[in-house]
Amino acid sequence: MNHPYLLVDTDVVEARAREFVSLFPGAHVRYAVKANPEPAVLDAVLSVGAGFDVAGRAEIELCLARGADPATLAYGNTIKKRDDIAFAYAHGVREFTSDALSDIENLAEYAPGSLVSIRLLLDAPDSVTPFGRKFGCEPEAALDLARRAVALGLRVGLAFHVGSQQPDPRAWEIGIATAAKLAAEGLFLERVNIGGGFPVSYRDSVPPLAEYASAIASALAAYFPDGHPPLLLEPGRVLVADAGVIRTEVVLVKPGSPRWVYLDIGRYNGLAETENEAIAYRLLTERDGPSGPVILAGPTCDGDDVLYQRTPYELPLSLRAGDLVEIPGAGAYTASYASVAFNGIEPLAVRCVGRFAHA
Structure with missing residues (x-):
């Protein structure tokens, strides 16, 4: 062996993706391509009917080349150029995430009528690899951005992420509660994007995936008693690690x-x-x-x-x-x-x- 290499069993990817989809019935599952963009991995994810969370042009092109329906791509990166937005829209992408007014104005111009989920900044429990304050905005600012997006002809949702390798099954509750509170302000949500962060066991063990799904379902039932908006999830690590x-x-x-x-x-x-x-x-x-x-x-x-x-x-x-x-x-x-x-x-x-x- 002259060089190190990574050996990936795509049957394991398929099985884990199938398990994930089954635990979140009716949800839009969008695999985070950045976790492992190998074409064979994407094919395994596609085989169970899931889509993709993409971060830019190259990932959009890769997913489309593997046969993904552009309607199943969610552009989850809040940091993007106008040309990137126009490229995504021209290739059929209609779902984006944002946390800044200038980006929303670009989306309105270059991706008119698209669905944009405003990313919330939350004080979730510590994850192993947290995002800090790089992404998201405070709930009050998110409400203002959502209303501005609607005024510009965009459809709106809310998004949040509890940090990568999040061991606490209850970590998603604060984001769900905040989304429900903002919806009660008269905001019609077409999406609640609860991100990824689902962990795997390395040297330290974590609870089974079903425990996370159960905690999320309980939080949705508690804070959206009359039914929650369509759910989107962006698992990465949990499907391929x-x-x-x-x-x-x-x-x-x-x-x-x-x-x-x-x-x-x-x-x-x-x-x-x-x-x-x-x-x-x-x-x-x-x-x-x-x-x-x-x-x-x-x-x-x-x-x-x-x-x-x-x-x-x-x-x-x-x-x-x-x-x-x-x-x-x-x-x-x-x-x-x-x-x-x-x-x-x-x-x-x-x-x-x-x-x-x-x-």
């Missing part, structure tokens, strides 16, 4: 207390989510015997390319250069985050298996 395993090898073991173990994959060629040690992946080796603490690092000459030095990891004392290491649960936000050629290292290769692998 468990379908992928990275196969990497040890480049160097440097003795010490603790040992340093350098892999041929690091923060710049696939493991970007180890920044701040946010995502703690499991590591599997073929070595047996006693283990000891290690600091894990990537292969580049950058001093920040260190994966885990605060999070405790132990690996076999017999580990040597050339040994294979597997990283399960790595199907999301790995290959799509890899740099083009930092230090001359190629982007993380992706290989697919399963019935969609050669579609």
Whole structure:
């Protein structure tokens, strides 16, 4: 094995997507393409009748090339140029997300009559990788933007996101409650977009997906007792993470207390989510015997390319250069985050298996 690679089982993607759709009957499920844009992954998602959350031109073109109906594409990125809006509209996209007046004015001009969901800024429980305050606006401002959008001929909804890898099943309640409160102000909502954020188990376990679906259903029933607007969800990680395993090898073991173990994959060629040690992946080796603490690092000459030095990891004392290491649960936000050629290292290769692998 000369290079690390990500192996994705598309049958697992299909099964997880089918489970997700079944847990949210009647909802518009839009897979977040950015999590893993492999064509075979998109084909697996398409097979269960789901659509796509797209962030720009390239993802729109990719989804349409795989046979997606443009009516099932939701342009979820609030940050977009006028030309990008015009491109999306010309290719049949009619659903967008926004959080700024200038963007709404651009949508009214370049995507007339479209559905725009105003993204709320909420104080949801902490997720593993939160968005901070980059996206969304306060509820009062969202109400003003929604009314302005209606005046400009757009249809409106509300959107929110509880942060990526959100472990708390109750985290979605505050967004649902806020949407209901704004709807009570006389705002007719054609959509409530509750985003993604559904987690998977890495080293720490999370509740089953059904528990999140149940909590969301309960919140919708409580705050929209007469029926809620059509629901849209943007799952990414939850559909593809468990379908992928990275196969990497040890480049160097440097003795010490603790040992340093350098892999041929690091923060710049696939493991970007180890920044701040946010995502703690499991590591599997073929070595047996006693283990000891290690600091894990990537292969580049950058001093920040260190994966885990605060999070405790132990690996076999017999580990040597050339040994294979597997990283399960790595199907999301790995290959799509890899740099083009930092230090001359190629982007993380992706290989697919399963019935969609050669579609």
